[in-house]
Amino acid sequence: MYLYSEIYSDIKKDILTNHYRAGKPLPTQKKLAETYHTSRLTIKKALKLLQDEGLIYSQQGSGSFVRARTTEDDKELLPLDAPIGATYSHRDQNISSKLLYFDARLPNETEQKNLAIKSNEPVYDIKRVRLINDRYYSLEHTIMPASIAPLDEDILKGSIYDYLGNRGIQLTDARRILYATEADTETADALDIKKGSPVLVIEQTAYDQKGHAFEYSVSRFIHDHSRFVLNIHRKLPDFLG
Incomplete structure (x- = not known):
């Protein structure tokens, strides 16, 4: 991938x-x-892609500006190629958490595989309900190696990603599996919905800037409270023969 394409994706x-x-x-x-430690020409190419997609516009002598989204519904279209933490996706709204469970234990085989850790390496086991403007949003079950950073209940009331970011740990890559299922008893009780209601599940393994897995999570979303979008950009060759 060309550098300007990577910069386009990042912006x-x-x-x-x-x-x-x-x-x-x-x-x-x-x-x-x-x-980005590059030339202005490379930046111009990246901005051109953003402008072609309608995400930004330019004003003569003033630079480039972020274009307002066209409809109110767009505010609920959350990008799947970006962090899915509620704090990241809803920074301009009231976000709160209800901690259901927090403990440390040894990992099971699935967790060992996804986090690339051994059976004797302890993990944090975290279950939280996330609320947006006091409205149920998601049930998060997160597993993290205990060695990644010290966690406590006060930290878990806010954004884990922000806390880790302040310690120099950034989510740079993730593997995500999406599927639909029915709410079991635990999910229904946590999200105040009926058992058997449809929910969207995102299973994620997150990697930091060094390529180390630092989170394995399964998040369940109420089917009519969240909408996700994945924008695809096709890179055409610079020269067609």
Whole structure:
């Protein structure tokens, strides 16, 4: 993949997760070039892709700006190629957590495989209900190696990703499996829905910037409370023969 394509994807994630907000300017081309350690020409190519997709627009002499989304529904279209943590996807809304379970234990075989750890390496076992504007959003079951960072109940009331980010651990890659299922008793009770109601499940293994797996999670979403989108960009050859 060309560098400008990677920069395009990175800025796009920041736009879709509200790091760069609608109507606000992007950093200057000079600043972006410094951030990505590249030339302004490469940045221009990345911005051209974003502009062609309708995510940004330019103003003569003022730079590039994030375009407002066209409908209210777009606010609920959450990108699948970006972190799915509620804090990332709903930064401009009231986010709260209800901690259901928190303990440390030894991992089972599935957890050992996904986290690339041994059977004697302890993990954190975390179950939380996430709420957006006091509305049930998801049930998260997260497994993390205990060696990754010290956790406590106060930390789990907020964003785990923000906490890890402050310790130099960033989610850079993830493997996700999506499927639909019916809510079991635990899910129904946690999300205040009927047993057997349809839920969307996202099973994720998250990797940090060094390629180490630091999270294996299974998140369940109420079927009519969340909508996800995956934008596909096809890279055409620069020269057609």
